[in-house]
Amino acid sequence: MKKNFKFINKFLINLPTPTNISYWWNLGSILGICLLIQLISGIFLSMHYTPNVNNAFNSMIHITRDVNFGWLFRVIHANGASLFFFFIFMHTGRGMYYGSFMKIKVWISGTLIMLTLMATAFLGYVLPWGQMSFWGATVITNLLSAIPYLGKTLVNWIWGGFSVENPTLNRFFSFHFILPFILCIMILFHLIFLHEKGSSNPLGLKNKVDKISFHPYFSIKDIYGFMIVIMMFLFINFKTPFLFNDPENFTPANPMMTPPHIQPEWYFLFAYAILRSIPNKLGGVLALIMSIIIILSLPLTMNLKFKSSSMYTMKKILFMIFCSTFILLTWIGAKPVEPPYIFMGQLLTIVYFSYFIINPFLNKMIK
Numbered sequence: 352m353k354k355n356f357k358f359i360n361k362f363l364i365n366l367p368t369p370t371n372i373s374y375w376w377n378l379g380s381i382l383g384i385c386l387l388i389q390l391i392s393g394i395f396l397s398m399h400y401t402p403n404v405n406n407a408f409n410s411m412i413h414i415t416r417d418v419n420f421g422w423l424f425r426v427i428h429a430n431g432a433s434l435f436f437f438f439i440f441m442h443t444g445r446g447m448y449y450g451s452f453m454k455i456k457v458w459i460s461g462t463l464i465m466l467t468l469m470a471t472a473f474l475g476y477v478l479p480w481g482q483m484s485f486w487g488a489t490v491i492t493n494l495l496s497a498i499p500y501l502g503k504t505l506v507n508w509i510w511g512g513f514s515v516e517n518p519t520l521n522r523f524f525s526f527h528f529i530l531p532f533i534l535c536i537m538i539l540f541h542l543i544f545l546h547e548k549g550s551s552n553p554l555g556l557k558n559k560v561d562k563i564s565f566h567p568y569f570s571i572k573d574i575y576g577f578m579i580v581i582m583m584f585l586f587i588n589f590k591t592p593f594l595f596n597d598p599e600n601f602t603p604a605n606p607m608m609t610p611p612h613i614q615p616e617w618y619f620l621f622a623y624a625i626l627r628s629i630p631n632k633l634g635g636v637l638a639l640i641m642s643i644i645i646i647l648s649l650p651l652t653m654n655l656k657f658k659s660s661s662m663y664t665m666k667k668i669l670f671m672i673f674c675s676t677f678i679l680l681t682w683i684g685a686k687p688v689e690p691p692y693i694f695m696g697q698l699l700t701i702v703y704f705s706y707f708i709i710n711p712f713l714n715k716m717i718k
Contacts, residue, residue, distance in 0.1 A: 363565060367564070368563060368564070368569050369550055370561050370563055371552050371553055372553065372569070375553075378442040379442060381438050381580050382435065383538070384577055384580065385434055386535070386538070389431045392428040393428055396424055397528060399413065399414045399418050400478065402478070402520050402521050402525075403521075408479065408480045411425070411479050423588070430588055433595045435468065437618075440618070440677075442461075443646065444674065448661070449552075449660070449661070450551065450555040450653065452650045453658050454544070454545070454548065456544040456547075461541055464534065464537050464541060467530060471526075471534065473615075478520070478523065480604045482600060483614075484600055484604060486604075488515045489514075492509055495636075497633040499633075514606065551658070553659060556658070595616065597614070614684065617681060619684075620682075620685055621681045621684060622642050624680040624683040624700070625638050625642045625700045627688060628696040629700070641704075642703070648707055649710070652714060653714060669709060672702070673703070676699050679695075680700070683699060684696075
C-alpha cells in the first residue's frame with residue numbers, strides 16, 4: 352500500500368515540472384477528462400443499445416425518448432468524440448510546434464493512440480445505423496479492396512458477408528467497446544514514457560534544474576482548464592446538441608438509397624479530402640494512411656539547438672501555413688466532388704505533405 356502511494360506521489364504530486372510551461376501543456380490532462388467522459392457515457396449507452404440491423408436505429412430512438420437522461424448520454428457521447436478530436440489535434444500541433452516530438456517514445460506512442468482513437472471513432476459512427484453510418488461504413492471498408500490480391504477477400508472477411516450487414520454491425524460494436532480499454536493501457540505507457548525524462552518546455556531546451564513540483568502549481572492550472580472545457584462542452588450539449596451531426600444520419604439505413612453526398616465526421620474530413628484528391632484508389636489509401644503516419648518522420652529531421660519553432664521566424668511561418676492547410680482540407684472534405692473543389696483539394700494535399708519535405712531543409716539552412 353505504501354509503495355502505491357509512493358508511486359502516485361512520484362507520478363502526480365511531486366513530479367518535477369518545468370516552471371515555464373504554458374496552458375498549451377494542459378491539453379494532455381484535458382484529453383484524459385475527454386476519455387473519462389467517453390468511457391462513462393459509452394458504458395451507459397451500451398446497456399440499452401441493440402447491435403442488430405433491424406433494431407439498432409430504433410434502440411437509438413428508445414435511448415433518446417424513453418430512457419431516463421438517455422438523450423443526455425447520447426449527445427454527451429456524440430459531442431464528446433468531437434471534443435476529444437479537437438483537443439488531440441491541438442495537442443499534436445503543440446508537440447509539432449514546440450519540438451516535443453524529440454521525446455521519441457512519447458511521440459510514437461502518441462501517434463499510435465491517435466490512430467487507435469480514429470479507428471474507435473469510425474466504428475462508433477457506424478453504430479447508430481443511420482444513412483450516413485451505413486454508407487460511411489460501406490465506403491471506408493471498401494478502401495481495403497485496393498490492396499493487391501488480398502483486397503476483396505479482406506473486405507468480405509471484415510463484412511462477414513458480401514455487404515455491410517448484421518455480422519458487420521455486431522463486430523463493429525464489439526471492437527468499439529473493447530478498443531477504449533486498450534486505449535487506456537496505451538495512454539498509461541504514454542505517461543510512463545513522458546515521466547521518464549519529464550515534460551518538454553516552450554524554449555525547447557533540456558532543463559534539469561528549473562523545475563518545481565506538479566502539485567499544487569500545475570494541478571490548479573489543470574483544474575481551471577477542466578472547468579473551462581466542461582462549461583463550453585455543456586453549453587454545446589444543452590444549446591445545440593446536434594451541431595456536429597449529419598442530418599442524413601437521422602434517417603434509418605437504406606441500402607437501396609445512396610445519399611447525394613457521403614462524408615465522414617468533421618474530424619476525418621482532412622484525411623478524406625486527401626484520399627479523394629488522388630485519382631488512383633490504392634494511391635489515395637496510401638496518402639490517407641501517410642497523412643497521419645508522416646508525423647513520425649519529424650524526430651528524424653530535427654538537428655537544431657532550440658527544438659521550439661518559436662525561436663525561428665521561418666519555421667513559425669511554415670507551421671502557420673501547415674495549420675491553415677489542415678483547416679482548409681477539413682473544409683474541402685465537406686464539399687461535393689466537383690470543380691473547383693477537386694483542384695483545390697489536390698493543391699492543398701501537395702501543400703500538406705510539402706511541410707514534411709521543406710521542414711528538414713529549413714532545419715539545415717538555419718543550422
